[in-house]
Amino acid sequence: MNNIELYKTAFINGLDVEPDASFEEMKLGVTKEWDSIGHMTLIAELEDAFDVDLDSDVITDFNTYQSGIDLLKRLGVDFG
Amino acid sequence: MKRFDTIGQYGERTAIYADRAYSYDEMIEAADAIAREVGDRTLVFCLCANTKESIFGYVGFLRGRIVPLLLDAAIHSEQLQNLIDRYRPTHIWANREHNQLAQEMDTTYGYGDYALFECPHVIEHELHDELALLLTTSGSTGSPKLVRLSYDNLFHNAASIVSYLNINEDDRPITTLPMNYSYGLSIINSHLVSGATIVVTEASVMQKEFWQLCRNQHVTTFGGVPFVYEMLQRLKFETMELPSLTKLTQAGGKLNPDLASAFTGICERKGIQFFTMYGQTEATARMSYLPPDQNREKAGSIGIAIPGGELTLRKETGELITAPNVVGELVYQGANVSLGYAEALSDLASGDENEGVLYTGDLAYMDEDGYFFIVGRIKRMIKMHGNRISLDEVEDLLRAHGHECVCTGTDDELYVYTLHDDRAAIKQVIKDMMHTRGVTILQIDAIPRNESGKILYAALPKRELVTT
Structure with missing residues (x-):
């Protein structure tokens, strides 16, 4: 699985959404499944998937599908 | 201080901060205009989010003796329809772009993002004189069972909370809980009657905007259910610089012992008072609190009854338990005990069925010093x-x-x-x-x-x- 697939899988498992969901449009607090409870699970899924530690700044900055990719890139995750 | 009728005394002070400051005068003007549009004492629904519109609507309805049922703005459409069919509100105060309502109803009046939707086929409600407010018993299963609260219930409980939390007009709480949830609503009520400033936001503790608001608006306090404290721990709350924060409250379930002990320590180091509290919607909100100086000594305790209330324990036979360390059903007595439940329209005419006594359904014991500890639940x-x-x-x-x-x-x-x-x-x-x-x-x-x-x-x- 490449990193973008790993990233999507974290959303599918963390937010409990379908594999054909519109990932690019997802927003914290807007997408029904992505509220603070979902966010906690999603963070844990991402930490496992990419073997990284997400600190408070990353957790509170991360609020869209794209912003998560940007934040992970900064932590050295290669999205190609 | 019934029905918020004396909050006008706070005049130019800021009542709500929501992108900008709204004074008590401005809030009251907006609130009363919403209530005037509804007119007579009827039943309305108020779809709640943490926004100025929801709060102003709620304040207006109480001041105008209109009875609102507070619901989550995100309520499932099927559940909303069931409640409309069952309770027949005359109006619904909701976001003007609410999909389901905008399709079926006309609006008469708007304020900000909200509008007053007029329900067709209006009926005349028979509402008991003391009935102030309706809350749901369960957040999510969509049960139509409601708790009936009186004006006395609301403002007695608010006064008790103001007293034991020592709330005053310099307090600046930020919203962390839904206002249709009794704990969230109690924070709004107890601070409005004190002339304090409520910082209103839909952002959660998981969002940067929330913490920016805390700092920029010099927030002094917020409340959280156990899950909020789990999130705070995940965010390394102990490392955050929040110099204006002086008081944290926790209710809505028992905090796990490790987390409770961690926050007791963190709050001591930061000079924050950390209050553990216990309550139920059936008692408006709060029934007990643990004084923060007892957090270590009485860890795991729900504390003592709030001012004006009394906690006792009863055996299955109804007999009073007076000895320490004997488990029985926790019974609360006080002016904040709800009038009763409503399951149908006709119940809204009913009077006080509880007479100030609530069998909580929780099993507890009292220690030698009079502190209560919950050990289980009778109800499923x-x-x-x-x-x-x-x-x-x-x-x-x-x-x-x-x-x-x-x-x-x-x-x-x-x-x-x-x-x-x-x-x-x-x-x-x-x-x-x-x-x-x-x-x-x-x-x-x-x-x-x-x-x-x-x-x-x-x-x-x-x-x-x-x-x-």
Whole structure:
């Protein structure tokens, strides 16, 4: 699985959404499944998937599908 | 201080901060205009989010003696329709772009993002004189069972809370809980009657905007259910610089002992008072609190009764327990005990059925110093992320969707058992109504029952045991 697939899988498992969901449009607090409870699970899924530690700044900055990719890139995750 | 009729005294002081400051005068003007549009004492629904519009509507309805049922703005459309059909509100105060309502109803008046939707086929409600407000008993199963609260209930409880939390006009709470949830509403009530400033935001502690607001608006306090404290721990709350914060409150379920002890320490180091509290919607909101200087000594305790209230313990026979360390049902007595429940329109005319006494359904004991400790629950209730859920209601809900299931669980862990191969469909029904986090759906061969056919919940497996 490449990193973008790993990233999507974290959303599918963390937010409990379908594999054909519109990932690019997802927003914290807007997408029904992505509220603070979902966010906690999603963070844990991402930490496992990419073997990284997400600190408070990353957790509170991360609020869209794209912003998560940007934040992970900064932590050295290669999205190609 | 009934019905917010004296908050006008705070005049130019800021009542609400929501992108800008709104004074008490401005809030009252907006609130009363909404209520004037409704007119007479009728029943309305107020779809709540943490916005100025929701709060102003609520304040206006109480001041105007209009009875609102407070609901989550994100309520499932099927559940909303069921409640409309059952209780026949004359108006619904909601976001003007609410899909379902905008299709079916006309609006008469607007303020900000909200509008007053007029319901067709208006009926004349028979409302008991003391009835002020209706809250739901369960956040998510869509049960139409409501708690009836009086003006006395609301403002007695607010006054007690103001007294033990020592709330004054310099306090600046920020919203962290839904206002249609009794704990969230109690924070709004107790601060408005004190002339304080409420910082209103829909952002959660998981969002940067929330913490920016805390700093820029010099927030002094907020409340949280156990899950909020789990998030705060995850965010390394102890490292955050929040110099204006002086008071944290926790209710809505028991904090796990490690987390409670961690926050006791963190708050001591930061000079923050940390209050653990206990309550139920049936008692408006609060029934007890643990004074912060007892956090270590009495860890795990729900504390003592709030000012004006009394906690006692009763045996199954109804007999009073006076000896320490004997478990019985926790009974609360006070002016904040609700009038009763409503399950149908006709119940809104009923008077006070509880007469100030609430059998909480919680099992507790009292120690030698008079502090109470909860050890279990008589009713088949659990809390999921702070929301109370009746296991029987989850079973009813699933049955209504064609799934015969048995439910059990503890706080934040719900187990659903089915005899059929329908777990995916069950999961979908649950997902529509509530969070699936903490929900385990298991297929089993048979439901364990005793000789008289009663389900043996304790004998249900906690993992898959299908032998087919």
